[in-house]
Amino acid sequence: MSLALVTAIGVLFAVGAYLLLQRNLTRVLVGLGMLAHGVNLMLLNASARLGSAPLVDGREGPVSDPLPQALILTAIVIAFAVTAFLLALAVRTWAATSDDFVEDDFEDRRIASASSGEQS
């Protein structure tokens, strides 16, 4: 844990959240990537000990906490897998519409317009 790390975490989360809230799917995807980075740093930040690589090879000195690293590795892979799938989805819509605007849900809009239609 250090102020530097925490600063990075804060910026990654804030920028990630901001991009996530956009209508543009590319930005949403990048935002998700940022959030994933941020949370990985948060896992690193949770390390219970600091030091060199956790290799038990007879070297002296403190080693870093191996468990958060294992978790980060798993998290990285899972995030990669889901991102790849999401990209494929995005490609589907992009190819169909040549646009990456995230539209509102069709049915929800139908309900909304129906109720406002009856209202007027």
Place this chain on the structure above:
Amino acid sequence: MSGQWLPLLVAVPLLGAAISAVAHRRLFVQRAIAVTSVTAVFVISLLALAEANAGTPLSARIGGWPEGVGISLFVDGMSGLMLSVATLVGLAVLLYSMSQLGRDVLDWWFHPKYLALTAGVALSLSTTDLFNLFVGFELTLIASYTLLTVRSGTRQVRSTISYVVVNLVASVLFLVAIAFAYAASGTLEMGQIAAVLRTESPGLLPVLSALTIVVFGIKSALFPLFMWLPDSYPTAPSPVTALFAGLLTKVGVYAIYRTQTTMFDADQPLLLAVASATMFFGVLGALAQRDVKRILSFHIVSQIGYMIMGLGLLTLAGLTAGLAYMVNHIIVKTGLFLVAGEIEAEVGGSDLDAGSGLVRKRPWLAAAFALFGLSLAGVPPLGGFVVKFALIQESLTTDQFGVAAVAILVSLLTLFSMMKIWTGVFWGDQVGDGPGARRGMRLVTGSMALLSLAVALFARPLFDVASNAAQTLLAAATGGG
């Protein structure tokens, strides 16, 4: 140490997924493997439930490592009950999908995905490790993402994108909670986290509780976090929606039950408020819809509220009722979506205007719908009544009048909503024309209807089992404290 065979719950479907991925393009082989695997998991679940109900919860140490060092699987009454019902329903839907999803819609990897989903659910329902639970969730989710797009039109893809993005955000938040838990306690085993925090830094316990509530609240579609569900579920083919409706959100509810009882001191006002709002706004959403599958999807949300209500009562009877509620709901909700699939097959759509007068053409389908729909609304003497009655009785006797009133009101609105489907689809004049439901679909729907009747018929043993499970949970809660 008994129960070292528990990992078979996960290993069998994963191996099945692996083999059926290799058996690419051989549909018969894939189907045989899938049915065998899911049946096997069901049998294993039943065995585990029997053991747990007899008083000895099972646990398995993965890799032989002691609890905390490695990952442990654990099946008590609650897990066993959920596993058994989930896999049974999973089997039913699998059989249904065989006759509904033809080669034209099916992709060659439907079965590996289905089995991966089964493995993910089984893992989520049995692990005691917070990070492993995350992995189980992710496995379930990735399978669900890919299943949602089995028949992918543009609109499906659009709704799947929302679904994936929302769940990814939930996953990030889950990891935040995990990082927090590890930083605070140095362990990932749920019971140990709670134990360490209780002694070392009790102030952090409620923070972790709040973090996890939000995460599982998204997964289980609680108010105000449920909006993603009704937008995405209805777009998938009916068997897929049926599976999701029965299982996925319930895994989230399970996680809330597990963590709130064994790890935290549940925040009763928060839980009951959330339960009430979820019941109410869910059913309100259903009233606004004009499509059978969307109506049913909003009811999923509403029903989740009842389950959380059972937890929020924080009594043995409340927990028992909540667990029994889940069991009944899984069966009934899945059944309703199977009926929706048949409706689609009969009239060519699930819009309420698409067709009507189906009671003439398919009286037994109408009867099945009536069974499920009335059970959902809580009409006696169906299973849905027993579980809802249990909740309402317990809330009234513990003086939680507010939530009881909401539960009663929402029951009535649910009945209204079911009547809306009934009049829109089954009553009336013209009969729409679709290709018709295949025999396999009819058989499975009929079996589910019988199963839902069995809930009512065997309500007594069900409540016995649920009560044992709830007792174990409460004992763990007080024992961990």
Place this chain on the structure above:
Amino acid sequence: MLGIALAVVFLVVLAAIAAVLVWERLAPRTAHRSAWLAAAAVSGFALVALFDFDQQKAGFQWVPDLGLGFEFTLDAFSALFLVIIGVIGVFVLAFTARYQRGKAGTGRFVATTLAFAASMAGLVLGSDVLTLFIFWEATTFTSYLLIGHQHQSEAARRSARQAALVTGAGGLAMLAGLILLAEEAGSTSIESIVAAAPIGGAAWVLVLIGAMTKSAQFPFSGWLPAAMAAPTPASAFLHSATMVKAGIVLLGRLGPGAGDVGWWVPVVTTVGLVTMLYGAVKALRQVDLKLLLAFGTVSALGLMFAAVGSGVPTLVVAGLAVLVAHALYKSALFLTVGVIEVSEGTRDLRQLGHVGRSRPLVAIAVLAGVASMAAVPLTLGFASKEVALEAYLGESSLSGWLVALLSALTVAYSVRFAASLFADKRAGERPRSDRGLLGPVLVLTLAGIALGLAPGILAGVEGDAAVALVGQASPPKLVIWPGLVPAFGLSLLGLALGLGLGMWSLRRPDPAQGSAQQFDRGIERMQLLAERVTSIIQNGSLPVYLGQILLVAVVVPLPALVRNGALPVPPVGGVIEWVIVVFLVAASLALLRVRRRMSAVLLLGAVGYAMSALFALAGAPDVAITQVLVETLVVTLFALALRVLPLQFSGRLVFVPWKGLVAVLVGAFAVVVALVPGSASPSPVSDTHLALSVPEAAGANVVNVTLVDFRALDTLGEIAVLGIASLGVMALVRPLGQIVGGSAFAVRRSPILDRGAAIVNPLLLVFALYLLLAGHNQPGGGFAAGLVASGWLVIVWLSSGAVGVRRALRVEPSMLIGIGLAVAVVTGLGGLAWADAFLASASWSINGGPLGEIKLVTPLLFDAGVAITVLGSVAGAIRGMEAT
């Protein structure tokens, strides 16, 4: 004994239902006969019971934990009611067979009617409030089906809904009330509740509401006239003779327990009398004979409600007398209307003036029924009305006068009914055949006349029934000629008044407004409200959903965070760390300003590389390596995907305040959550890992040992995720490849790249193998190995396209994924077999020649499975993307 008898009767009814459903198509007559035979069996049982009851009990537990069970008592009251159900059931079903002949869905109708009869029987037999409730709801449901029987008609559907919702709402209110009463009394048995005389006001109000809805008391009366959309036999059975009296049954059973509730008798009386007034006034304005009868029923129910609900013995006796008489004459009248409806083709009394003269038998039935309804002397109606007047006069003269005046209104609408059928002086045209419908009606009418001449027969059973309810009561004085008592005077006064009023009402037949429309408007308003609220909550916008989720995620933990107190201050951090972080922050902020999509992706990559630098600095080489590899792959996939889109974003990122606010909150939240726990937990699990890694798990790289041994289950799940994601990508993009055409984005071949690939690729594969083998002790491992091997595929793809990848790989990616996953799972199962623990490791030492002693460990096999899965997954993803 009772249990067996009930079971037999129940089975008979069940068999009849089955018979009706099965035989309907084959032999309709047999089917219908079996139905009314079943009803006859019920009445036979009931008649025997009527004279031979001895308070027998029967029942069984359903869910003892909840106190749910079925408890029945056969007492004088339930026996009396059973007779009503059975006898009227016989006539109604006999009538139905003819009335419905040749119409579609008759079997359904008859079966539902029988099911209703069974439910109603359960309701009156129930001696436990929950049993009663269960059958109560069953009658609601069967009533719904019967009202909506002619479901092609919109009106029938709406009426069915209205009835079900109103009585359903009341039923739920009642359930809550019953639960509260049972809680206060400590038992769900009616007997105990009455004995305990609970005083919970809310509980009694809820029970009262339930009874009021079911028995159509004001202001819940609207559904009953609407329910006249049901076929007439159903109206006769459910909506006059039996079901609508369920509320009265409930009050009759529980009312005596409300003795300690001060407001009970005045409120019940007021409700009943107001309903009596309302129903009668409405009846006077109807032109549809059936609606007239329906409002008449509402009015009559008012009187019974007030009398039986009061729990006062004399009133209860009187109420029961009225109830029996009403069941008899009202069902006969309804059936008569059914005859008229069939033969004349209308129920509009303005067009039926000729019926009285042209149909003498119908006229007799009408006159006999109406006379009883109006309480003309020599009828059963009269005898029982006298008892009621007597009883109310005994209570107070005010109530006596009120009842007498309200009875005059009954006379009035009775007169309206009868007179309208004799309005024309000449007989009309020859009516259509009524298909022999008159038979059952006449028998029922005759029975009514006979009882009117010898009302005393009923006194005993009615008295006994009252005793069963209130404990002690004297039988009603049912006589033909009461003598010159005040009540008789009042009756005569009422008759005279009513006669005038009725005749006057006929002169201004005023088509009435149904309250059904009001109800439907209410439903529409609720629907609209639901739509508006839902379109706010569920507005379909992904950014709004996400904003809401993030906000909730920040807000919910806030109270707990605040309560926890001050934040710990962390160390500042080293210079190199700060350099990397500054770079990372700069790249992140730049993301907010870029206009080209590709630049955004590259900046994301830059952040990723900065991350891996941070990992390396923090002593996490495995993570650093993987991060670099994954980041490279992600950028590659992004680049592939973005080819289909324009280079630049369609617009600059416009600053939206609420989004900015959420973002800042999320950032602050992340900082706080990262700081709060500190990082000094006393004895983390990883200490154990460090200690056990070499001696127990035979690996020096603790991170890798954690992945393939301590937490191998995580890794197993993780590769499954990866594999399934890849299958998903392939399934998704493939069909599209056919649409767009694979060649559109073909990669240009480059000879230099080809040559380079030829040199680099073997090196990459060797390196991958090294990472795999060494990973257990050095940074590396199966995942990194798989990724590096995938780099080979990327290069092949860049140099020779999809065909090249296919040629190089030789197998389907899904095959690799399956094999890799299978290897990992089987390794785990091996552990279960030989070490009794899934994924348990084992190790062997072999002599590796020049490489020295090599320690072979099963986790290596597991890791190989990981590597294969990763390779297959990346291959699948590339192929999927490439297909675009």
